[in-house]
Amino acid sequence: MNQSLLMYKPESTKSFLSEVIEKSGQNLTACYQCRRCAAGCSVGDETVFFTPDKLIRMIIMGDKYGALNNELVWKCVSCYTCGTRCPNDIQTGKITETLKKIAKQEKIKPLIPKVKHFHDSFFKSGVRWGRVNEMEFMGFYELKNSLNDFFVKKDTKAIIDEIKEQVKLGFSMLKLKRLHFDFQMSRGRIELRRLSKISNN
Amino acid sequence: MQIAYYPGCSLKQSSNLYDIQTRKIFAYLGVNLQEINDWNCCGATSAGKTNDFMALAMPARNIGLAEAAGFSEIVIPCSACYLRTIVSKNVINDNPALKKKINSSIKRKFIGDIKILNILEALEKVAGNGKLKKSIKYKIKGLNPVCYYGCMLTRFPYNVEISDNVENPQAMENMLKSLGIHTIDWNYKTSCCGASAAINDRKTSLNLMAKILSDAIQRGADCIVTTCPMCQMNLDSNQDEICENIGCDQRLPVYFITELLGMAMGMSIQELQINRHFIDGTQLLKELELK
Numbered sequence: 001m002n003q004s005l006l007m008y009k010p011e012s013t014k015s016f017l018s019e020v021i022e023k024s025g026q027n028l029t030a031c032y033q034c035r036r037c038a039a040g041c042s043v044g045d046e047t048v049f050f051t052p053d054k055l056i057r058m059i060i061m062g063d064k065y066g067a068l069n070n071e072l073v074w075k076c077v078s079c080y081t082c083g084t085r086c087p088n089d090i091q092t093g094k095i096t097e098t099l100k101k102i103a104k105q106e107k108i109k110p111l112i113p114k115v116k117h118f119h120d121s122f123f124k125s126g127v128r129w130g131r132v133n134e135m136e137f138m139g140f141y142e143l144k145n146s147l148n149d150f151f152v153k154k155d156t157k158a159i160i161d162e163i164k165e166q167v168k169l170g171f172s173m174l175k176l177k178r179l180h181f182d183f184q185m186s187r188g189r190i191e192l193r194r195l196s197k198i199s200n201n
Numbered sequence: 202m203q204i205a206y207y208p209g210c211s212l213k214q215s216s217n218l219y220d221i222q223t224r225k226i227f228a229y230l231g232v233n234l235q236e237i238n239d240w241n242c243c244g245a246t247s248a249g250k251t252n253d254f255m256a257l258a259m260p261a262r263n264i265g266l267a268e269a270a271g272f273s274e275i276v277i278p279c280s281a282c283y284l285r286t287i288v289s290k291n292v293i294n295d296n297p298a299l300k301k302k303i304n305s306s307i308k309r310k311f312i313g314d315i316k317i318l319n320i321l322e323a324l325e326k327v328a329g330n331g332k333l334k335k336s337i338k339y340k341i342k343g344l345n346p347v348c349y350y351g352c353m354l355t356r357f358p359y360n361v362e363i364s365d366n367v368e369n370p371q372a373m374e375n376m377l378k379s380l381g382i383h384t385i386d387w388n389y390k391t392s393c394c395g396a397s398a399a400i401n402d403r404k405t406s407l408n409l410m411a412k413i414l415s416d417a418i419q420r421g422a423d424c425i426v427t428t429c430p431m432c433q434m435n436l437d438s439n440q441d442e443i444c445e446n447i448g449c450d451q452r453l454p455v456y457f458i459t460e461l462l463g464m465a466m467g468m469s470i471q472e473l474q475i476n477r478h479f480i481d482g483t484q485l486l487k488e489l490e491l492k
Contacts (some may be wrong), residue, residue, distance in 0.1 A: 023253070042393040046405045075405050078246050079393035080356040084367060091358045097250045104251075118401035119247040126242035127255065132210040141400075169438065173215065176477045180214040188241040188262055192255075194306045195262075199254035 009062045016064045024098035030088040031056045037082035037092055047071040052082045052092035059095070073099045074112040113152075117144040127196050130186025135179070142166060204323065205272035205315075206234035207263060209282035210242050216279075216430035218474040222459035223278050223320065225473070229466050230327050230336065234276065237267050243285040246397065249358075258303045260289035261311045269309035274316045276323040278459075280353035280429035281396075287317040288359045319354055320428050320458070321372040322364060333379045338467035339491035340381030346456070347387045347422040348373035349413070351432040355391055367391075373426060373458060380465045381492075385422050389413045394435045410436060411443050418451050424485060425455045433457060437479040454482030464491070 021028055031053065038044065038051035050072040058067045067073070076096035083091030100119075103110060110116040118141050125137035142162065149158045173179040204227075212220035227234050240263050248256035263286065267275050277283040293300045294313040304310045318326065328336060355367045365372050368391065374384045392413055395406025414436065417425055427433050437455045444452060455478070463473040464486060475482050 042395075042409060043405055045408060075398075075402060077393050077395050077398050077405070077409070078249065078358075079352040080358050081352075081393070083358060084356045094358050100250050101253070112402060114401040115398075118397055119250045122247035122397075123244065123251040123255070126210075126244055126248065126259070130239075130241040131213070132242045132245075134210070134214050138400075172438070172479065176479065178215045178217075178477060180217070184210060184213055186241040187239050188266075191262060191307050192241060192259060195258040195303065196252070196255055198302065198306060199252055199258070 016062055016067075017059055019102070020059050020067075020095060020098055023101070024091075024094045026090050026092075026094055027088070028056050028059060028090060028095070031060075031090055032088070033057065034087060036085045036087065037090075040081040040085050041072075042077055042079045042081060043072070043075045046075050052095075055092065055095065056090065068099055068103045068108055069111055071111065072096060073103075074110060074115050113148050114145055117141050117148070120144070127192050128189065129184065130189030130192060131184040133184050135181070136183075138166070202231065202327070203233045203235055203272070204318075205267040205270065205275040206236050207240055207243075207267075207275050207277045207282060207286070208236060209240075209277065209279040211279055211281075211430045211434075215434060218477050219278060219430050219433070219457050219459065222457060222463055222473050225468060226324075226459050226462050226466070227276075227327070229468075230324075230333075232327050235270075235272070237263060237275070238270065240266060243282040245281045245285060248285070256285065257289045257292055257299065258306075260286040261293055261303050262307050262309070264290055264313070264315055264317075265304075265307055265309040265311040268312045268315050272315060274318055274323075274326075276318045276320060278320040278428065278430075280319065280351055281431060283317065283319045284353040284357060287361055288357055290315070290317060291359055291361055321354070321376065324376060324462075325364075325372065331379070333376065337380060337462075337465040339465050341461065341465055342381060342490040342492060344382050344461075344485070344489060345385055345421060345423045346377065346382065346426045346461075347385050347417045347420065347424075348377065348390055349417075349425050349427040349432060349436075349455075350391050351427065351429045352391065352393050352396075353429065373428070376458065377426065377461065380461060382461065384426075385420050387416050387420050387422070389416045394432045396431050396435070399435045399439060406435070407439060407443055407446065410439060411447050414440065414443055414453065415447055415449070417453060418449060422453060424453050424482070426458055426461060427455060428458050430457075440480050452480045454478060454480050454485055456482055460486075464489075 073096045078093045080093045121137045121141040126132045146159045149155045244259040395409045398406035
Protein backbone atom coordinates (compact mmCIF):
# COMPACT_ATOMS: atom_id res chain seq x y z
CA MET A 1 0.00 0.00 0.00
CA ASN A 2 2.92 2.32 0.83
CA GLN A 3 4.41 1.74 -2.55
CA SER A 4 1.28 2.53 -4.48
CA LEU A 5 1.19 6.02 -2.97
CA LEU A 6 4.36 6.87 -4.81
CA MET A 7 3.21 5.70 -8.20
CA TYR A 8 2.06 8.48 -10.46
CA LYS A 9 -0.01 7.38 -13.42
CA PRO A 10 -0.58 10.36 -15.72
CA GLU A 11 -2.75 8.46 -18.19
CA SER A 12 -5.34 7.54 -15.55
CA THR A 13 -4.96 10.51 -13.21
CA LYS A 14 -7.27 13.08 -14.68
CA SER A 15 -10.19 10.88 -15.50
CA PHE A 16 -10.47 9.15 -12.12
CA LEU A 17 -10.02 12.38 -10.17
CA SER A 18 -12.63 14.17 -12.27
CA GLU A 19 -15.00 11.24 -11.94
CA VAL A 20 -14.77 11.34 -8.13
CA ILE A 21 -15.07 15.14 -8.03
CA GLU A 22 -18.13 15.05 -10.27
CA LYS A 23 -19.92 12.20 -8.53
CA SER A 24 -19.19 13.18 -4.94
CA GLY A 25 -19.55 16.94 -5.46
CA GLN A 26 -16.40 17.45 -3.38
CA ASN A 27 -13.50 19.62 -4.49
CA LEU A 28 -10.65 17.24 -3.73
CA THR A 29 -7.96 19.52 -5.14
CA ALA A 30 -8.61 22.03 -2.35
CA CYS A 31 -7.06 19.59 0.14
CA TYR A 32 -3.78 20.90 1.59
CA GLN A 33 -3.19 17.88 3.81
CA CYS A 34 -3.71 19.56 7.18
CA ARG A 35 -5.02 16.23 8.50
CA ARG A 36 -7.78 17.59 10.71
CA CYS A 37 -9.89 14.85 9.14
CA ALA A 38 -7.36 12.22 10.17
CA ALA A 39 -7.34 13.49 13.76
CA GLY A 40 -11.11 13.24 14.03
CA CYS A 41 -11.80 10.08 12.02
CA SER A 42 -14.09 7.74 13.99
CA VAL A 43 -12.63 4.64 12.43
CA GLY A 44 -9.04 5.93 12.53
CA ASP A 45 -8.12 3.30 15.13
CA GLU A 46 -9.40 0.57 12.82
CA THR A 47 -7.85 1.72 9.57
CA VAL A 48 -4.56 2.88 11.19
CA PHE A 49 -2.46 3.85 8.17
CA PHE A 50 -5.38 4.87 6.05
CA THR A 51 -6.85 8.26 6.87
CA PRO A 52 -9.10 10.56 4.79
CA ASP A 53 -6.21 12.81 3.74
CA LYS A 54 -4.34 9.78 2.37
CA LEU A 55 -7.40 8.67 0.44
CA ILE A 56 -7.72 12.11 -1.15
CA ARG A 57 -4.03 12.14 -2.04
CA MET A 58 -4.33 8.69 -3.56
CA ILE A 59 -7.22 9.76 -5.76
CA ILE A 60 -5.34 12.86 -6.89
CA MET A 61 -2.36 10.65 -7.75
CA GLY A 62 -4.64 8.50 -9.87
CA ASP A 63 -4.30 5.26 -7.94
CA LYS A 64 -7.74 3.91 -8.66
CA TYR A 65 -7.05 0.38 -7.46
CA GLY A 66 -5.71 1.60 -4.12
CA ALA A 67 -8.55 4.06 -3.68
CA LEU A 68 -11.18 1.36 -4.13
CA ASN A 69 -9.43 -1.35 -2.13
CA ASN A 70 -8.65 0.04 1.28
CA GLU A 71 -10.13 -0.30 4.72
CA LEU A 72 -11.22 3.34 5.00
CA VAL A 73 -13.66 3.12 2.10
CA TRP A 74 -15.29 -0.01 3.46
CA LYS A 75 -15.10 0.76 7.18
CA CYS A 76 -16.22 4.41 6.95
CA VAL A 77 -19.34 4.80 9.09
CA SER A 78 -20.46 8.07 7.42
CA CYS A 79 -20.28 10.01 10.68
CA TYR A 80 -19.21 13.09 8.64
CA THR A 81 -16.72 14.27 11.27
CA CYS A 82 -13.98 14.72 8.65
CA GLY A 83 -16.10 16.98 6.47
CA THR A 84 -17.44 19.01 9.38
CA ARG A 85 -13.91 19.81 10.53
CA CYS A 86 -12.34 20.29 7.09
CA PRO A 87 -11.21 23.92 6.59
CA ASN A 88 -11.86 23.50 2.87
CA ASP A 89 -15.28 21.90 3.19
CA ILE A 90 -14.27 18.58 1.67
CA GLN A 91 -16.66 15.90 2.87
CA THR A 92 -14.59 12.73 2.69
CA GLY A 93 -17.61 10.79 3.94
CA LYS A 94 -19.21 11.59 0.58
CA ILE A 95 -16.04 10.47 -1.19
CA THR A 96 -16.05 7.04 0.46
CA GLU A 97 -19.73 6.68 -0.42
CA THR A 98 -18.92 7.60 -4.03
CA LEU A 99 -16.07 5.09 -4.17
CA LYS A 100 -18.40 2.33 -2.95
CA LYS A 101 -20.73 3.17 -5.82
CA ILE A 102 -17.90 3.24 -8.36
CA ALA A 103 -16.75 -0.18 -7.10
CA LYS A 104 -20.28 -1.47 -7.57
CA GLN A 105 -20.62 -0.06 -11.09
CA GLU A 106 -17.31 -1.52 -12.17
CA LYS A 107 -18.11 -4.83 -10.48
CA ILE A 108 -15.03 -4.67 -8.28
CA LYS A 109 -15.20 -7.08 -5.37
CA PRO A 110 -15.70 -5.13 -2.14
CA LEU A 111 -13.01 -5.46 0.53
CA ILE A 112 -15.71 -6.16 3.14
CA PRO A 113 -18.57 -7.85 1.23
CA LYS A 114 -20.91 -7.70 4.25
CA VAL A 115 -20.99 -3.90 4.05
CA LYS A 116 -22.13 -3.99 0.45
CA HIS A 117 -24.67 -6.74 1.13
CA PHE A 118 -26.14 -4.80 4.03
CA HIS A 119 -26.66 -1.52 2.20
CA ASP A 120 -27.92 -3.26 -0.95
CA SER A 121 -30.47 -5.29 1.00
CA PHE A 122 -31.63 -2.31 3.04
CA PHE A 123 -32.02 -0.02 0.05
CA LYS A 124 -33.76 -2.62 -2.08
CA SER A 125 -36.19 -3.44 0.72
CA GLY A 126 -37.02 0.26 1.06
CA VAL A 127 -37.72 0.69 -2.64
CA ARG A 128 -39.50 -2.66 -3.00
CA TRP A 129 -42.10 -2.05 -0.29
CA GLY A 130 -41.88 1.68 0.21
CA ARG A 131 -40.77 0.99 3.75
CA VAL A 132 -37.96 -1.11 5.19
CA ASN A 133 -39.01 -4.25 6.99
CA GLU A 134 -36.28 -5.17 9.41
CA MET A 135 -36.90 -8.92 9.33
CA GLU A 136 -37.22 -9.07 5.56
CA PHE A 137 -34.11 -7.10 4.72
CA MET A 138 -32.08 -8.89 7.40
CA GLY A 139 -33.18 -12.16 5.81
CA PHE A 140 -31.88 -11.08 2.40
CA TYR A 141 -28.71 -9.75 3.99
CA GLU A 142 -27.99 -13.03 5.76
CA LEU A 143 -28.80 -14.97 2.61
CA LYS A 144 -26.31 -12.93 0.58
CA ASN A 145 -23.66 -13.38 3.27
CA SER A 146 -24.24 -17.11 3.50
CA LEU A 147 -24.04 -17.55 -0.26
CA ASN A 148 -20.83 -15.54 -0.32
CA ASP A 149 -19.35 -17.53 2.58
CA PHE A 150 -20.37 -20.80 1.00
CA PHE A 151 -19.46 -20.32 -2.64
CA VAL A 152 -16.69 -17.74 -2.51
CA LYS A 153 -15.00 -18.30 0.82
CA LYS A 154 -16.07 -21.98 1.21
CA ASP A 155 -16.46 -21.26 4.90
CA THR A 156 -19.43 -23.03 6.46
CA LYS A 157 -18.35 -22.26 10.03
CA ALA A 158 -18.73 -18.54 9.34
CA ILE A 159 -22.32 -19.14 8.22
CA ILE A 160 -23.17 -21.09 11.37
CA ASP A 161 -21.55 -18.48 13.65
CA GLU A 162 -23.37 -15.65 11.90
CA ILE A 163 -26.73 -17.40 12.10
CA LYS A 164 -26.16 -18.28 15.77
CA GLU A 165 -25.44 -14.64 16.57
CA GLN A 166 -28.47 -13.34 14.71
CA VAL A 167 -30.77 -15.94 16.28
CA LYS A 168 -29.50 -14.93 19.73
CA LEU A 169 -30.25 -11.26 19.01
CA GLY A 170 -33.58 -12.22 17.48
CA PHE A 171 -34.66 -14.10 20.60
CA SER A 172 -33.72 -11.32 22.99
CA MET A 173 -35.57 -8.83 20.76
CA LEU A 174 -38.58 -11.11 20.68
CA LYS A 175 -38.64 -11.24 24.48
CA LEU A 176 -38.71 -7.45 24.65
CA LYS A 177 -41.38 -7.24 21.95
CA ARG A 178 -38.93 -5.38 19.74
CA LEU A 179 -39.34 -7.79 16.84
CA HIS A 180 -42.32 -7.01 14.66
CA PHE A 181 -44.17 -9.37 12.43
CA ASP A 182 -46.65 -6.95 10.87
CA PHE A 183 -45.58 -5.93 7.41
CA GLN A 184 -44.84 -2.28 6.67
CA MET A 185 -45.76 -1.05 3.22
CA SER A 186 -46.42 2.24 1.46
CA ARG A 187 -48.42 2.79 -1.70
CA GLY A 188 -45.67 5.21 -2.64
CA ARG A 189 -43.51 2.25 -3.64
CA ILE A 190 -44.92 2.64 -7.17
CA GLU A 191 -43.57 6.19 -7.32
CA LEU A 192 -40.28 5.05 -5.80
CA ARG A 193 -39.89 2.41 -8.47
CA ARG A 194 -40.58 5.03 -11.13
CA LEU A 195 -37.94 7.28 -9.56
CA SER A 196 -35.51 4.42 -9.39
CA LYS A 197 -35.93 3.84 -13.13
CA ILE A 198 -35.01 7.42 -14.03
CA SER A 199 -31.96 7.53 -11.74
CA ASN A 200 -28.73 7.37 -13.70
CA ASN A 201 -26.69 5.18 -11.46
CA MET B 202 -51.37 23.21 17.20
CA GLN B 203 -50.67 20.69 14.45
CA ILE B 204 -47.30 19.47 13.22
CA ALA B 205 -46.64 16.85 10.56
CA TYR B 206 -44.98 13.75 11.96
CA TYR B 207 -42.60 11.41 10.16
CA PRO B 208 -41.94 8.31 12.29
CA GLY B 209 -39.79 6.33 9.86
CA CYS B 210 -39.34 2.57 9.62
CA SER B 211 -37.42 2.13 12.86
CA LEU B 212 -40.12 3.77 14.98
CA LYS B 213 -42.70 1.46 13.44
CA GLN B 214 -40.71 -1.65 14.31
CA SER B 215 -37.84 -2.30 16.72
CA SER B 216 -38.04 1.12 18.38
CA ASN B 217 -41.80 1.55 18.41
CA LEU B 218 -41.63 2.46 22.10
CA TYR B 219 -40.00 5.72 20.98
CA ASP B 220 -42.97 6.35 18.66
CA ILE B 221 -45.43 5.74 21.51
CA GLN B 222 -43.49 8.00 23.87
CA THR B 223 -43.11 10.81 21.32
CA ARG B 224 -46.85 10.89 20.67
CA LYS B 225 -47.61 10.94 24.41
CA ILE B 226 -45.15 13.74 25.15
CA PHE B 227 -46.44 15.99 22.38
CA ALA B 228 -50.06 15.25 23.27
CA TYR B 229 -49.27 16.28 26.85
CA LEU B 230 -47.80 19.55 25.56
CA GLY B 231 -50.96 20.15 23.54
CA VAL B 232 -49.54 19.38 20.10
CA ASN B 233 -51.37 17.19 17.65
CA LEU B 234 -48.81 15.14 15.73
CA GLN B 235 -50.24 14.21 12.34
CA GLU B 236 -48.50 11.23 10.79
CA ILE B 237 -47.77 11.95 7.12
CA ASN B 238 -50.16 9.81 5.14
CA ASP B 239 -48.48 7.00 3.17
CA TRP B 240 -44.93 8.12 3.97
CA ASN B 241 -42.07 6.06 2.57
CA CYS B 242 -38.62 5.04 3.81
CA CYS B 243 -36.06 7.88 3.76
CA GLY B 244 -33.39 5.51 2.40
CA ALA B 245 -31.15 6.11 5.44
CA THR B 246 -27.38 5.86 5.01
CA SER B 247 -27.80 2.83 2.76
CA ALA B 248 -29.36 4.82 -0.07
CA GLY B 249 -26.51 7.33 0.17
CA LYS B 250 -24.08 4.47 -0.30
CA THR B 251 -26.03 2.80 -3.09
CA ASN B 252 -27.78 5.36 -5.27
CA ASP B 253 -27.26 9.13 -5.07
CA PHE B 254 -30.41 10.12 -6.89
CA MET B 255 -32.68 7.91 -4.80
CA ALA B 256 -31.05 9.11 -1.59
CA LEU B 257 -32.45 12.56 -2.47
CA ALA B 258 -35.67 11.47 -4.14
CA MET B 259 -36.98 9.20 -1.39
CA PRO B 260 -37.21 11.91 1.30
CA ALA B 261 -38.38 14.39 -1.37
CA ARG B 262 -41.58 12.41 -1.81
CA ASN B 263 -42.29 12.64 1.94
CA ILE B 264 -41.68 16.38 1.89
CA GLY B 265 -44.07 16.67 -1.05
CA LEU B 266 -46.75 14.71 0.82
CA ALA B 267 -46.47 16.91 3.91
CA GLU B 268 -46.51 20.12 1.86
CA ALA B 269 -49.54 19.00 -0.14
CA ALA B 270 -51.35 18.33 3.13
CA GLY B 271 -50.75 21.95 4.09
CA PHE B 272 -48.19 21.56 6.87
CA SER B 273 -45.46 24.10 7.46
CA GLU B 274 -43.36 21.90 9.77
CA ILE B 275 -42.38 18.24 10.06
CA VAL B 276 -40.97 16.73 13.22
CA ILE B 277 -38.68 13.72 12.67
CA PRO B 278 -37.54 11.99 15.89
CA CYS B 279 -35.20 9.49 14.18
CA SER B 280 -31.81 11.11 13.61
CA ALA B 281 -31.07 9.25 10.37
CA CYS B 282 -34.43 10.18 8.84
CA TYR B 283 -33.94 13.77 10.01
CA LEU B 284 -30.52 14.05 8.38
CA ARG B 285 -31.62 12.47 5.10
CA THR B 286 -34.74 14.61 4.84
CA ILE B 287 -33.11 17.94 5.64
CA VAL B 288 -30.15 17.24 3.32
CA SER B 289 -32.52 16.22 0.55
CA LYS B 290 -34.53 19.42 1.00
CA ASN B 291 -31.45 21.67 0.88
CA VAL B 292 -29.79 19.90 -2.06
CA ILE B 293 -32.95 19.92 -4.16
CA ASN B 294 -33.67 23.56 -3.34
CA ASP B 295 -30.20 24.46 -4.63
CA ASN B 296 -30.66 22.45 -7.81
CA PRO B 297 -33.71 23.32 -9.97
CA ALA B 298 -32.96 20.70 -12.64
CA LEU B 299 -32.98 17.95 -10.04
CA LYS B 300 -36.21 19.30 -8.56
CA LYS B 301 -37.86 19.13 -11.95
CA LYS B 302 -36.61 15.61 -12.54
CA ILE B 303 -37.92 14.34 -9.20
CA ASN B 304 -41.22 16.20 -9.48
CA SER B 305 -41.84 14.59 -12.88
CA SER B 306 -42.24 11.22 -11.15
CA ILE B 307 -44.12 12.03 -7.96
CA LYS B 308 -47.76 12.95 -7.54
CA ARG B 309 -47.50 15.36 -4.60
CA LYS B 310 -44.90 17.82 -5.83
CA PHE B 311 -41.89 18.84 -3.80
CA ILE B 312 -41.98 22.59 -3.12
CA GLY B 313 -39.25 22.88 -0.52
CA ASP B 314 -40.61 25.49 1.87
CA ILE B 315 -41.41 23.20 4.78
CA LYS B 316 -39.37 23.35 7.96
CA ILE B 317 -37.74 20.11 9.11
CA LEU B 318 -37.35 19.77 12.87
CA ASN B 319 -35.60 17.13 14.92
CA ILE B 320 -37.22 16.19 18.22
CA LEU B 321 -35.11 18.62 20.27
CA GLU B 322 -35.91 21.56 17.98
CA ALA B 323 -39.59 20.63 18.02
CA LEU B 324 -39.68 20.43 21.82
CA GLU B 325 -37.82 23.73 22.04
CA LYS B 326 -40.38 25.31 19.75
CA VAL B 327 -43.38 23.86 21.58
CA ALA B 328 -42.15 24.12 25.14
CA GLY B 329 -39.15 26.45 25.01
CA ASN B 330 -38.56 29.61 27.01
CA GLY B 331 -39.25 27.95 30.34
CA LYS B 332 -42.63 26.58 29.32
CA LEU B 333 -41.46 23.00 29.83
CA LYS B 334 -40.42 23.77 33.40
CA LYS B 335 -43.91 25.04 34.17
CA SER B 336 -45.80 22.25 32.50
CA ILE B 337 -44.10 19.23 34.11
CA LYS B 338 -45.57 17.56 37.20
CA TYR B 339 -42.40 16.36 38.89
CA LYS B 340 -38.77 17.34 39.19
CA ILE B 341 -36.42 14.39 38.81
CA LYS B 342 -33.67 14.23 41.42
CA GLY B 343 -30.77 11.84 41.78
CA LEU B 344 -30.09 10.95 38.15
CA ASN B 345 -26.62 11.49 36.65
CA PRO B 346 -26.96 11.11 32.89
CA VAL B 347 -24.63 11.90 30.03
CA CYS B 348 -26.37 13.27 26.93
CA TYR B 349 -25.47 11.41 23.77
CA TYR B 350 -26.27 13.16 20.48
CA GLY B 351 -24.53 10.85 18.05
CA CYS B 352 -23.65 11.96 14.53
CA MET B 353 -26.74 13.00 12.77
CA LEU B 354 -28.11 15.86 14.82
CA THR B 355 -25.14 18.13 14.25
CA ARG B 356 -23.11 16.88 11.29
CA PHE B 357 -24.37 16.90 7.73
CA PRO B 358 -22.83 16.03 4.38
CA TYR B 359 -24.24 19.25 2.95
CA ASN B 360 -24.69 22.85 3.97
CA VAL B 361 -27.34 22.76 6.71
CA GLU B 362 -27.88 25.47 9.26
CA ILE B 363 -28.19 24.13 12.76
CA SER B 364 -29.36 25.87 15.89
CA ASP B 365 -26.91 24.19 18.26
CA ASN B 366 -23.15 24.02 18.65
CA VAL B 367 -21.67 21.47 16.25
CA GLU B 368 -18.96 20.04 18.52
CA ASN B 369 -20.60 20.65 21.87
CA PRO B 370 -24.38 20.74 21.52
CA GLN B 371 -26.38 21.77 24.57
CA ALA B 372 -30.06 21.34 23.65
CA MET B 373 -30.51 18.07 25.53
CA GLU B 374 -28.62 19.32 28.59
CA ASN B 375 -30.80 22.43 28.75
CA MET B 376 -33.95 20.37 28.43
CA LEU B 377 -32.91 17.99 31.22
CA LYS B 378 -31.91 20.95 33.37
CA SER B 379 -35.48 22.18 33.27
CA LEU B 380 -36.55 18.75 34.60
CA GLY B 381 -34.17 19.30 37.54
CA ILE B 382 -31.61 16.79 36.26
CA HIS B 383 -27.92 17.50 36.59
CA THR B 384 -26.08 16.26 33.52
CA ILE B 385 -22.46 15.20 33.35
CA ASP B 386 -20.08 16.77 30.86
CA TRP B 387 -18.15 14.28 28.74
CA ASN B 388 -16.08 13.80 25.61
CA TYR B 389 -18.08 11.45 23.46
CA LYS B 390 -21.43 13.19 23.07
CA THR B 391 -21.16 13.53 19.30
CA SER B 392 -19.09 10.41 18.62
CA CYS B 393 -20.33 7.70 16.33
CA CYS B 394 -21.68 4.38 17.64
CA GLY B 395 -21.08 2.74 14.27
CA ALA B 396 -24.78 2.54 13.36
CA SER B 397 -25.27 -0.27 10.82
CA ALA B 398 -21.66 -1.37 11.33
CA ALA B 399 -22.96 -3.15 14.44
CA ILE B 400 -24.35 -5.67 11.99
CA ASN B 401 -22.03 -5.58 8.99
CA ASP B 402 -18.67 -4.66 10.56
CA ARG B 403 -19.09 -5.74 14.16
CA LYS B 404 -15.57 -5.35 15.45
CA THR B 405 -15.33 -1.72 14.33
CA SER B 406 -18.66 -0.83 15.83
CA LEU B 407 -17.98 -2.55 19.17
CA ASN B 408 -14.70 -0.66 19.47
CA LEU B 409 -16.45 2.66 18.83
CA MET B 410 -19.12 1.89 21.41
CA ALA B 411 -16.53 0.71 23.95
CA LYS B 412 -14.96 4.19 23.87
CA ILE B 413 -18.33 5.85 24.38
CA LEU B 414 -19.37 3.57 27.25
CA SER B 415 -16.03 3.68 29.08
CA ASP B 416 -15.95 7.49 29.05
CA ALA B 417 -19.50 7.63 30.37
CA ILE B 418 -18.73 5.12 33.12
CA GLN B 419 -15.45 6.75 34.12
CA ARG B 420 -17.12 10.10 34.53
CA GLY B 421 -19.58 8.61 36.96
CA ALA B 422 -22.69 8.61 34.81
CA ASP B 423 -25.47 6.22 35.79
CA CYS B 424 -27.30 6.35 32.45
CA ILE B 425 -27.12 7.63 28.89
CA VAL B 426 -29.81 9.78 27.30
CA THR B 427 -30.21 9.92 23.54
CA THR B 428 -32.65 10.89 20.80
CA CYS B 429 -31.55 8.44 18.09
CA PRO B 430 -33.23 5.01 17.84
CA MET B 431 -30.16 3.53 16.15
CA CYS B 432 -27.80 4.74 18.91
CA GLN B 433 -30.21 3.52 21.58
CA MET B 434 -30.54 0.09 20.01
CA ASN B 435 -26.78 -0.27 19.50
CA LEU B 436 -25.65 0.87 22.94
CA ASP B 437 -28.46 -1.05 24.61
CA SER B 438 -28.36 -4.40 22.83
CA ASN B 439 -24.57 -4.69 22.59
CA GLN B 440 -23.70 -3.36 26.02
CA ASP B 441 -23.30 -6.75 27.71
CA GLU B 442 -20.81 -7.88 25.10
CA ILE B 443 -18.86 -4.61 25.12
CA CYS B 444 -18.66 -4.42 28.91
CA GLU B 445 -17.45 -8.03 29.05
CA ASN B 446 -14.77 -7.17 26.47
CA ILE B 447 -13.50 -4.18 28.44
CA GLY B 448 -13.90 -5.94 31.79
CA CYS B 449 -16.54 -3.76 33.33
CA ASP B 450 -19.32 -4.89 35.68
CA GLN B 451 -21.38 -1.75 35.51
CA ARG B 452 -24.25 -1.36 33.06
CA LEU B 453 -25.83 1.93 31.97
CA PRO B 454 -29.46 2.07 30.90
CA VAL B 455 -29.82 3.96 27.62
CA TYR B 456 -32.90 6.17 27.76
CA PHE B 457 -34.69 8.06 25.05
CA ILE B 458 -35.14 11.70 26.05
CA THR B 459 -38.88 11.10 25.80
CA GLU B 460 -38.69 8.57 28.65
CA LEU B 461 -37.31 11.10 31.13
CA LEU B 462 -39.70 13.78 29.88
CA GLY B 463 -42.56 11.32 30.28
CA MET B 464 -41.54 10.47 33.85
CA ALA B 465 -41.43 14.17 34.72
CA MET B 466 -44.88 14.55 33.19
CA GLY B 467 -46.20 11.92 35.55
CA MET B 468 -46.47 9.01 33.14
CA SER B 469 -45.73 5.53 34.45
CA ILE B 470 -42.94 3.17 33.40
CA GLN B 471 -45.53 0.78 31.90
CA GLU B 472 -47.27 3.54 30.03
CA LEU B 473 -43.97 4.62 28.49
CA GLN B 474 -42.90 0.98 27.94
CA ILE B 475 -39.48 1.56 29.49
CA ASN B 476 -39.48 -2.13 30.47
CA ARG B 477 -38.59 -3.02 26.88
CA HIS B 478 -34.90 -2.15 27.12
CA PHE B 479 -32.13 -4.75 26.85
CA ILE B 480 -30.33 -3.21 29.84
CA ASP B 481 -32.98 -2.81 32.51
CA GLY B 482 -33.87 0.85 32.86
CA THR B 483 -36.76 0.47 35.26
CA GLN B 484 -34.81 -0.15 38.48
CA LEU B 485 -32.96 3.16 38.31
CA LEU B 486 -36.15 5.08 37.62
CA LYS B 487 -38.05 3.37 40.45
CA GLU B 488 -35.39 4.48 42.92
CA LEU B 489 -35.63 8.09 41.78
CA GLU B 490 -37.14 10.86 43.78
CA LEU B 491 -39.96 12.53 41.92
CA LYS B 492 -40.84 15.79 43.63
